[in-house]
Amino acid sequence: MQKAWWKESVVYQIYPRSFRDSNGDGIGDINGIIEKLDYLKGLGIDVIWLSPVYQSPNDDNGYDISDYQQIMNDFGTMEDWEKLLDEIHSRDMKLIMDLVVNHSSDEHYWFTESRKSKDNPYRDYYIWRPGKDGKEPNNWESTFSGSAWELDPVTDEYYLHIFSKKQPDLNWENPKLRQEIYDMMKWWLDKGIDGFRMDVINFISKVPELPDAPNPNGEKYVSGSRYFMNGPRIHEFLQEMHREVLAGYDIMTVGEMPGVNVEEATLYTNLERNELQMVFQFEHMDLDSAPGGKWNLKPLDLRDLKQSITKWQTGLHGVGWNSLYLNNHDQPRVVSRFGDDQHYRVESAKMLATFLHMLQGTPYIYQGEEIGMTNVRFESIDEYKDIEILNMYKEKVIDGNENPEKVMESIYVKGRDNARTPFQWNSNENAGFTTGEPWIKVNPNYKEINAESAVKDPNSIYHYYRELIQLRKKHEIIVYGDYQLLHPESQQDFSYLRTLNGKKLLVITNFTDKEIEWTLPENIDFTPKEKLIGNYPDNNSLEVTSINLRPYEAMVFLGE
Missing domain, CATH: 2.60.40.1180 (Golgi alpha-mannosidase II)
Known part of the structure; x- marks a missing residue:
């Protein structure tokens, strides 16, 4: 087994909008993160993964980037970010940044140029197609509901957006675009960051013909994922990225890859193939979804979880490397999901942490997981902010006349805003997150569940996480066995x-x-x-x- 610092690390994910607000505008920011670095150092983590802080109109909470080399005003300035990096490094921790290059914002300079005319030099930076028989170029559905195509009246052609219509997909077939992305990556690495978490990176290669997806039920739009997940040139692109960028630095790379299986993951993470070090796969996160997707709920069958975890533990052993997670910014709180947040919150949160941190792989902790933060039940759909939730509610309730209570129950269980409520620092107003009006409501249980009380209580979930992290540093068997x-x-x-x-x-x-x-x-x-x-x-x-x-x-x- 080849040893490496990134295999022996524990990563902590920060979702900056919800972590800590330093200036009272209700939005978490970079200076707020700096204020709390000693808390993270005390927890014992090695690496911070920072969700996007780049310039963005914020249609999808920063995953729609309009300038890859600027900081979003909400979060602060480039000087603030540079100070953050220095403060992290001075505490002997590392920083990995989110890399979002399957798509950009429609407000990015490349796209504003691309849409101007069919012969614009930037036209081919995106995926444009004429309509077919007065309709979209194909029947693909956006991940956020509705068509994956948007008609642009300027040139009377459609552009592809697997996500929001404000997130047009980049055309990785274009070598000039790829070179611009590699230059941007090197720019950040030369600033001193320690790696990248790559957003839906296995979507960047599409089947060139962009064919219709099979549609046995005759639906208006259907998932075209078989034509854009793990596409025909994906390994070529990642090997080129490694050659052009990653090989020159001692860094950590993890690719978010929905729909990837063990066999594919061994190709992506086998170090001899020069692609990535780890993938985020979602198989274990889909086990409580019935057919039809995440909003169709079913209870977890523990045997399914065992089968999935075991397949990945044995399949990547000695070949690639696992990333270990139960929470992130896109997933509901695990103590509410696979544990018992009512009667055994502390015990079940500690049990789930034990189960995860003793596996082979690099563990990822999502902010608030270490104090046992739970899902939230907002009273009204108007209190939710996530584009995926709002689009789904509109499609099912407003347009589809489904039972709103049933739909809200799915949101309570699976909605992404469960992970995005403000971090609960103390029992003061707004959980110590902000002195202003928080951008999204705080979970009302912050008076009982907060970091201040957790740090003071030697039997808390927080101290249990500290112990798990220390054990991993002390016993090689936990990392490599x-x-x-x-x-x-x-x-x-x-x-x-x-x-x-x-x-x-x-x-x-x-x-x-x-x-x-x-x-x-x-x-x-x-x-x-x-x-x-x-x-x-x-x-x-x-x-x-x-x-x-x-x-x-x-x-x-x-x-x-």
């Missing part, structure tokens, strides 16, 4: 064994709110030497043959 699933058919516990150089690590977690009896499988040879961690503080027994696990109990043993 191989993985073996135990009890694959159990719908109650998720337990596994890690092995490295004669040492073994036994991880036991109860995913239920019931007491269960756990037994060590007869074919597993394990002699415990030390209990490393557990989320119920009163149990230090080294007995592992048979254990009565309490609700959401987790324990980790080191042995041989």
